[in-house]
Amino acid sequence: MSESIDLSLIQSNKCFGGTVYKYEHYSPSLKCRMRFNIFLPPNAPLDSTTKVPVLYFLSGLTCNEDNMITKAGAQRLLSEQGIALVTPDTSPRNTGIPGEDDIWSIGSGAGFYVDATTDKWKEHYQMYTYIVSELPELICSNFPINKEKSSVFGHSMGGHGAIMIALRNPGIVSAFAPICHPSECPVGTSAFEEYLGPNKSNWLDYDPTELASNYQSEHVNILIDQGSDDAFLKEGNLLPDHFVAAVENSKNYITLETHIQPGYDHSYWFVQTFINDHIDFHAKFLKS
Amino acid sequence: MSESIDLSLIQSNKCFGGTVYKYEHYSPSLKCRMRFNIFLPPNAPLDSTTKVPVLYFLSGLTCNEDNMITKAGAQRLLSEQGIALVTPDTSPRNTGIPGEDDIWSIGSGAGFYVDATTDKWKEHYQMYTYIVSELPELICSNFPINKEKSSVFGHSMGGHGAIMIALRNPGIVSAFAPICHPSECPVGTSAFEEYLGPNKSNWLDYDPTELASNYQSEHVNILIDQGSDDAFLKEGNLLPDHFVAAVENSKNYITLETHIQPGYDHSYWFVQTFINDHIDFHAKFLKS
Numbered sequence: 001m002s003e004s005i006d007l008s009l010i011q012s013n014k015c016f017g018g019t020v021y022k023y024e025h026y027s028p029s030l031k032c033r034m035r036f037n038i039f040l041p042p043n044a045p046l047d048s049t050t051k052v053p054v055l056y057f058l059s060g061l062t063c064n065e066d067n068m069i070t071k072a073g074a075q076r077l078l079s080e081q082g083i084a085l086v087t088p089d090t091s092p093r094n095t096g097i098p099g100e101d102d103i104w105s106i107g108s109g110a111g112f113y114v115d116a117t118t119d120k121w122k123e124h125y126q127m128y129t130y131i132v133s134e135l136p137e138l139i140c141s142n143f144p145i146n147k148e149k150s151s152v153f154g155h156s157m158g159g160h161g162a163i164m165i166a167l168r169n170p171g172i173v174s175a176f177a178p179i180c181h182p183s184e185c186p187v188g189t190s191a192f193e194e195y196l197g198p199n200k201s202n203w204l205d206y207d208p209t210e211l212a213s214n215y216q217s218e219h220v221n222i223l224i225d226q227g228s229d230d231a232f233l234k235e236g237n238l239l240p241d242h243f244v245a246a247v248e249n250s251k252n253y254i255t256l257e258t259h260i261q262p263g264y265d266h267s268y269w270f271v272q273t274f275i276n277d278h279i280d281f282h283a284k285f286l287k288s
Numbered sequence: 289m290s291e292s293i294d295l296s297l298i299q300s301n302k303c304f305g306g307t308v309y310k311y312e313h314y315s316p317s318l319k320c321r322m323r324f325n326i327f328l329p330p331n332a333p334l335d336s337t338t339k340v341p342v343l344y345f346l347s348g349l350t351c352n353e354d355n356m357i358t359k360a361g362a363q364r365l366l367s368e369q370g371i372a373l374v375t376p377d378t379s380p381r382n383t384g385i386p387g388e389d390d391i392w393s394i395g396s397g398a399g400f401y402v403d404a405t406t407d408k409w410k411e412h413y414q415m416y417t418y419i420v421s422e423l424p425e426l427i428c429s430n431f432p433i434n435k436e437k438s439s440v441f442g443h444s445m446g447g448h449g450a451i452m453i454a455l456r457n458p459g460i461v462s463a464f465a466p467i468c469h470p471s472e473c474p475v476g477t478s479a480f481e482e483y484l485g486p487n488k489s490n491w492l493d494y495d496p497t498e499l500a501s502n503y504q505s506e507h508v509n510i511l512i513d514q515g516s517d518d519a520f521l522k523e524g525n526l527l528p529d530h531f532v533a534a535v536e537n538s539k540n541y542i543t544l545e546t547h548i549q550p551g552y553d554h555s556y557w558f559v560q561t562f563i564n565d566h567i568d569f570h571a572k573f574l575k576s
Contacts, residue, residue, distance in 0.1 A: 013553055013555050013557035013558070014515075014517070014551045014552045014553065014557065014558070014561075015557040015558075015560065015561055016560075016561050017561075020557055070358070070359055070556075071358055071359065073361035073364065073560070075560070076361065076560075227302075229302070263302045264302045265301055265302065267301050268358075269301035269302065269303040269308055270301070270302070270303075272303065272304075272361070272363070272364075273302075273303055273304050273305075
């Protein structure tokens with residue numbers, strides 16, 4: 001695999017005794033070159049035989065692989081805990097699809113972690129496959145990562161992605177201000193129609209609230225933090241109340257802890273404030 | 289004062305129980321509008337009667353008021369310690385001086401914290417006066433800040449600025465990878481010649497190493513962290529050895545603690561790793 005994907009190191013920077021690496025590679029599922037960052041903690045240098053747990057962080061609309069790892073202040077605690085962090089990009093880039101860069105909530109920076117089925121997007125926009133299969137395989141083949149000890153968290157569109165992925169591939173998950181019910185909110189419906197077509201029955205498998213309302217599989221633990229002064233929340237794009245109600249239907253299978261944080265907004269100022277709570281939440285499972 | 293400077297709130301975000309505010313104002317000393325961020329910890333909201341200590345962070349070349357407060361991860365510990373943080377911009381902006389945006393190391397983003405004397409720059413580039421006098425007065429007049437409990441730290445060009453200011457206005461100071469001897473390094477000499485003219489005797493008052501070598505005033509405590517793999521260091525732009533030698537001449541008046549950090553570079557990945565050491569260093573004095 002490593003030859004065809006042409007995994008190339010772009011940059012590396014020592015940080016909290018470990019290293020933040022930026023790589024670029026060709027993605028067979030997305031048919032374009034992609035970038036990601038990986039933080040390896042001090043106990044797992046590149047040539048380590050010790051394998052460490054890993055957290056994948058999925059970012060929100062307009063973000064790329066850099067926003068979270070630059071702004072969230074996660075590395076101090078990850079370094080102490082001996083947990084790696086992978087921050088993928090949020091969509092394919094430079095695919096040549098007409099208008100891919102024109103709308104902030106569709107196309108570049110807005111992959112919504114789905115496998116597109118519409119003619120316009122399906123050749124490249126296979127983000128579900130990239131995040132769930134291709135990238136973890138690449139990571140575990142090339143870095144000292146314990147494949148059995150991984151989980152996912154995310155912010156906003158990436159919070160949607162994280163919860164949706166964890167309900168389809170049961171595991172623990174956490175999210176900051178997730179888009180909980182994309183089938184029912186403005187940014188979600190416009191993106192899903194674009195990527196998945198107008199038939200809403202094809203949206204259900206990508207919708208955290210729809211998945212949660214019928215969930216009857218392995219037990220899933222979910223932590224959500226949501227700021228009360230979040231403009232995206234007030235616009236009706238997050239709908240955490242829909243998700244809480246859906247989980248009520250599945251409470252034998254899902255444990256949900258939701259913290260409403262008074263006065264916080266949708267930004268990384270909010271994410272950085274509560275990032276350690278999320279790392280601790282995952283660490284309990286990843287290190288058990 | 290507040291009317292003529294037209295202090296305007298641009299943005300505010302709750303963070304670690306306190307708030308990060310971004311303001312814009314007219315600067316009489318720089319004759320242009322300037323921006324800064326101020327983090328007020330939870331124990332000192334805007335209308336607080338309790339006044340808290342403050343740290344000023346001076347950023348490096350090409351930076352603005354956002355780089356450090358976004359990337360350094362300082363707010364967690366500042367919040368716990370009850371210390372405010374001010375991050376000013378690194379130069380005047382949009383002054384109309386020909387070529388002000390053309391060279392990364394001179395003009396916009398590169399004020400070097402000096403009061404320029406050359407005809408081209410002197411009308412606007414009065415950063416020493418802005419940082420030492422105008423801005424602290426504005427801060428103490430408008431925010432719940434204890435004027436007697438303030439100190440300065442900085443990175444690269446801002447490390448130069450911080451140490452230079454602390455040697456001229458004795459106090460405690462710390463720096464990440466400071467430009468220690470601007471009169472003798474490529475980026476420093478080109479900037480000083482531009483702002484202060486070719487006569488090197490006019491540069492001495494703005495040069496940390498020159499100031500330290502003759503220092504005989506109130507005791508100054510200095511903490512420096514320097515990465516060993518810093519490209520700026522290897523290019524001869526930082527010259528910490530010159531500074532250490534100069535302090536040897538003044539060791540009755542200056543206490544210098546220098547940490548060489550193996551494998552770290554010049555970036556904010558380095559700064560964030562050691563930011564808490566610097567906050568603790570200042571807190572000992574600010575809260576005594």
